[in-house]
Amino acid sequence: MAWGQNNAPSYSELLSAERPTVVLIGPGGVGKGTIAQRVVQQEPRTWLSRSWTTRAQRPSESGDEYVFVDRATFEQAIENDRFLEWAEFHGNLYGTPRPEPGDDRILLLEIEVQGAEQVVRADRDAVVILIEPPSMEELRERLEGRGDTPEHVATRLGSTAHELAIGRELAHYRVVNHEIDAAVDEILSILRGLR
Ligand code: 5GP
Numbered sequence: 001m002a003w004g005q006n007n008a009p010s011y012s013e014l015l016s017a018e019r020p021t022v023v024l025i026g027p028g029g030v031g032k033g034t035i036a037q038r039v040v041q042q043e044p045r046t047w048l049s050r051s052w053t054t055r056a057q058r059p060s061e062s063g064d065e066y067v068f069v070d071r072a073t074f075e076q077a078i079e080n081d082r083f084l085e086w087a088e089f090h091g092n093l094y095g096t097p098r099p100e101p102g103d104d105r106i107l108l109l110e111i112e113v114q115g116a117e118q119v120v121r122a123d124r125d126a127v128v129i130l131i132e133p134p135s136m137e138e139l140r141e142r143l144e145g146r147g148d149t150p151e152h153v154a155t156r157l158g159s160t161a162h163e164l165a166i167g168r169e170l171a172h173y174r175v176v177n178h179e180i181d182a183a184v185d186e187i188l189s190i191l192r193g194l195r
Contacts, residue, residue: 009125009172020106021123022046022191025116025167026131027160029143031177033065035131036110038184043191046106049084049099052077055092060147067097085122087114090155106191113166120170129187130171132164134178 026032040048053066054074069077074093078086086095089112096109109119119126133139139160143153168174173190177183 009127020104021119021126022106022108023116023119023126023128024108024110024131024187025113025128025163025170026177027133027139027163027167028112028156029139029146030131030133031142031180031183032110032131034180035177035183035187036108038180039187039191040108042184043188044105046108046191047103048108048110049096051094051096051111052083052086053092053094055094058147066094085111085115085118087112087118089114090152090159113163113170116170117166127173127190128171129173129175129190130164130167131183132167132174132176133160134176136160 024032024036036048040046050064051066052069052074054069054071055066057063057065057068071093074086074095077083077095077097082097083095084098086093088094094112094115096111096115099107109115111119116128120128133142136157140153140157143156144150148156175183175186175190
């Protein structure tokens with residue numbers, strides 16, 4: 001179930017923005033990465049930014065998920081003002097490179113809440129969609145399933161309540177990821193219905 005808030009920008013406001021932006025947020029393990037990829041596959045008016053991170057690549061990752069860099073390289077990029085937003089999350093840096101000008105498709109960002117706060121401060125037309133887990137138990141199972149260590153799983157679960165609380169304040173729409181195809185359909189209908 002998705003529910004919009006009154007202050008959500010209209011679709012025409014979004015598209016007339018200089019850089020139309022939709023931000024997907026939600027706790028780690030909720031499935032927002034997969035959802036974001038499916039949304040861009042199914043909606044050609046969107047494109048997905050590829051973030052930079054200092055986190056180590058997981059064994060389950062192909063290497064395309066992020067630009068994996070060391071901390072010095074990331075800090076130099078901050079210095080050079082290369083990021084639209086960036087944040088430190090559980091000891092690693094994550095950032096969205098400034099997009100090339102001239103792309104009028106909707107920029108889809110899949111980021112954590114501190115970054116979303118920066119985007120919303122800079123762009124009042126940005127639309128924020130929070131992806132929520134069906135339950136904490138299911139979130140734990142998903143985190144364990146992607147190969148993180150038990151310590152990592154515990155740390156990530158420890159910040160979930162806080163991420164959800166801030167996310168609910170920021171979000172124009174909330175979507176519960178019971179089932180991936182249904183969640184993708186809901187997001188597509190939010191995007192297409194922002195008129
Ligand atoms: P993970 O390490 O699980 O891939 O990502 C951890 C968190 O960082 C997730 O909530 C993910 O959405 C977020 N994240 C990924 N890229 C970015 C980014 O460019 N900026 C920010 N602020 N968060 C990001």
